[in-house]
Amino acid sequence: MMEKKEQPNPVDIHVGERLKSRRILLSMSQEKLADAVGITFQQIQKYERGTNRVSASRLWQFSKVLHVSISYFFENFSEKRVPATQYTGMSDNDQETLLSEENLMDKKETIKLIREYYSIPDEKMRKDLFKMIKTMAANMRNSG
Numbered sequence: 841m842m843e844k845k846e847q848p849n850p851v852d853i854h855v856g857e858r859l860k861s862r863r864i865l866l867s868m869s870q871e872k873l874a875d876a877v878g879i880t881f882q883q884i885q886k887y888e889r890g891t892n893r894v895s896a897s898r899l900w901q902f903s904k905v906l907h908v909s910i911s912y913f914f915e916n917f918s919e920k921r922v923p924a925t926q927y928t929g930m931s932d933n934d935q936e937t938l939l940s941e942e943n944l945m946d947k948k949e950t951i952k953l954i955r956e957y958y959s960i961p962d963e964k965m966r967k968d969l970f971k972m973i974k975t976m977a978a979n980m981r982n983s984g
Contacts, residue, residue, distance in 0.1 A: 851917065853890030855899070858913045860888040862906045865951050877901040 863873050863884075870881040870888075877898065886892035894902070894913075903910045944950050960966045 848890035849893070851914075852893050854917045855894055855913045856888040856890040858915070859884075859894070859902060859906075861951065862908060862912070863888075864948070865954065866906060867955075868906075873902075873905065876905045 863870070870884040874881040874884045879898075883892065887894050887898075899910055899913060903912065906912075957966060957969070960969070
């Protein structure tokens with residue numbers, strides 16, 4: 841009889857996704873991050889997939905290398921990712937999550953857009969670009 845392989849915990853998956861997102865945002869390779877904390881790049885891969893749980897001390901190391909607070913790794917965690925049998929809340933009714941199913945900050949397109957935006961040295965030009973995008977988005981919402 842074959843044993844069923846246990847699925848990664850949703851919290852571990854989320855922490856791994858946040859680790860990967862921040863690493864990519866900083867244009868850091870898995871190898872460079874691994875070297876900075878004294879582990880192999882294969883271990884970074886396992887953390888990023890959520891197949892290995894990140895210890896508290898390792899999370900602290902990552903937060904220092906990636907210049908974020910430890911809480912960064914848990915931000916935007918959607919309770920909808922957690923099976924109903926785990927971590928039930930105190931409420932008698934369903935609680936709505938603050939995020940959609942897909943976290944936009946984990947998309948490569950979002951990361952590239954942020955990098956390009958901040959590569960514009962002129963702050964006024966960046967703000968004007970932001971206003972233009974906001975206006976375009978509002979016009980699209982209103983016309984559709």
